[in-house]
Amino acid sequence: MPHLDLIEPEQAEGAVAELFETAREVFGVVPEPLQLFANKPSVAEAVFRGFAPSMEQTNLSPTFFAxxxxxxxxxxxxxxxxxxxxxILLEMGVDRRALAAARKDPGTVPLPLGEKTLLLACIEVVRDQGLLDKAQIEDLKRYGFSDADLVTAFHHGAHSHAVDLMINAFGL
Structure with a gap:
């Protein structure tokens, strides 16, 4: 049970109602975190828009982002x-054993080598708040990732991390 009230889609007005409609078009539902963040419409908008770069690019798979x-x-x-x-991953065809294994060892994720390498680098940065050195970036680029791909991937990880912390803080 969240510690703050959720803004129900039926109660939403103005910009929040428009954002909820867009979310419904994208996800089929209005996610509860968005209803929570709608207590401050500009925050809800920023959270929602923060995931847009991953949907706008074409070089990284939806499975990578999930x-x-x-x-x-x-x-x-x-x-x-x-x-x-x-x-989401189960719907994409990932089995439960792979989910459990990845939680223990992210290196077991069933992704192509390039995406797996990028995923592990993103997780390392999120987990350790560390910096990538030039050699690590060059290694990622050898898999064909552009600067834009790298920025998109690391932004997605950092944005997800921030959203997770907010969800946890408010008990959702």
Missing amino acids: WLRYLTANHTRCTHCIDVNAA
């Missing part, structure tokens, strides 16, 4: 986010 959110949620212990992203 794994990144899932493993970030595992690190932040955001049970809501773990459950949501596990359901």
Whole structure:
């Protein structure tokens, strides 16, 4: 039970109602975190728009981003986010054994080598708040990732981390 009231879609007005309609078009539902963040419409908008770069690019797979959110949620212990992203990954054809194994060892994630390497780098940065050195960036680029791909991936991990912390803080 969240510690703050959720803004129900039926109660939403103005910009929040428009944002909820867009969310419904994208996800089929208005996610509970968005209803929570709608207590401050500009925050709800920023959270929602923060995921847009991953949907606008074409070089990284949706499965990569789902794994990144899932493993970030595992690190932040955001049970809501773990459950949501596990359901997304299951729908994408990932089996439960792979989910359990990845939570123990992210290196077991069933992704192509380039995406797996990028995923592990993103998780390392989120987990350790560390810096990548030039050699690590060059290694990632050898897999064909552009600067834009790298910025998008690391932004997605950092944004997911921040959203997870907010969800945890308000008991969702």
